[in-house]
Amino acid sequence: TVSAKAMGPTGPGNTVQTAAVTYTVANATQTITFTPPTTATFGDAPILLSATGGASGNPVTFAVTSGPGNITGGNTLNITGAGTIVVTASQAGDATYSAAPDVPVSIVVSPRAVTIAANNTTRLYGALNPPNPGYSITSGTLATGDSIASVSYTYQNSATATAFAGTTHSITPGTAVFSTGSIGNYAITYVNGLLRITRAPLTITINNQTKTYGTAFTFNGSEFTTTGLLNADQVNYVAMTSNGAPGYATVAGSPYPIVPSTSFGTGLGNYNISYVNGAMTVIKATPVITWGTPAAITFGTPLSSTQLNATASVSGTFTYSPAAGTVLNTSSATLSVTFTPTSTSNYTTATASVTQITVAGATSVAKIGAAPPYSSIQAAYNAAVNNDVIEVIGTNVPGNLTANKPSTTVTIKGGYTSTFTPVPANTTTIQGTVTLQQGTVIMDGIVVK
Known part of the structure; x- marks a missing residue:
């Protein structure tokens, strides 16, 4: 309040007048300069906020008034998600200065870009598709603390059990499921993987064979068994050889390997074929004895080469019973022979007999x-x-x-x-x-x- 006094001539009749005027003085204003970054990406490091306040000297304070963020330590903005964060800077006044007007600033937080690619994988022909081929993050990273629990996968329709070995089929990854964190904080690009069909194992086992010395064995291509054929695939023929197959293959050399070389059938390009050799066993041959029934002889006639005249298909010796020189004492008898081959390593002994020989007795005895x-x-x-x-x-x-x-x-x-x-x-x-x-x-x- 300001008072004023008016002074005039002094003397009789003059008076002094005093007047008072009141003035109101307003507080001075102040402003805040606050220019934080207006864009960020989810997962970025915390933003250290700073602002310049007015002349009051009071500190500028910060608060998140909306959006996915929070302030720690007074001036550290933590981004907790994608979206728009509104951060407001404030400064209190004092006796001289009024509080500064709040300065709200919007910070747009973009989702974090991540590329998830289904892993390439393989499976055997005829098998089921792998339920979880897995994935890789080929670009970008997850924010600290976030993790993906699972990703679903869809195989191309052509990836069936009958898909040929050597073919490839796409694997499409589905939506990721987060165990910690939120998918809304990410801009995910999904990239297909490839499933390659590989050959299945197929075992062809050659059957063992037995043949007699002196006879040749001819393979017809069906002397085998298979393990591992799938779908409607077939093995129709297997080429095979053996040193035991010719007639001259000896008993002493057996068993001889039976070695397969090539197989033919349907769908065999879908397999890695392994072969198991067979064995050819050569057994001793039994010589063939030829011996006709001798003509009747007169009693008293000793046996001779006329009666004991067997022949054999191979060389060897004959042992007769009864022996040569024997005079039969009955009206009939059975003659027997045991044949011992020269080559006992490839032939067995053989026996034969002829029907009874009638002995004609003398008219007068x-x-x-x-x-x-x-x-x-x-x-x-x-x-x-x-x-x-x-x-x-x-x-x-x-x-x-x-x-x-x-x-x-x-x-x-x-x-x-x-x-x-x-x-x-x-x-x-x-x-x-x-x-x-x-x-x-x-x-x-x-x-x-």
């Missing part, structure tokens, strides 16, 4: 005095009476003799010719048995065998 001759000693004995003499012809006489006449003496003399002429130096062999049950039998020039 024995005679008693002037009676007609008998065809066997037994027949003559049956006709003999006490003290009869039975004359026997020939060198060998087949048959058995059973003497069973009580109180009877019979003499049997051998060595006679077919005309029943005695030859004292000769003897007759009875090819059989002589059984004495009753009576007496006198042998003269008789040998029992």
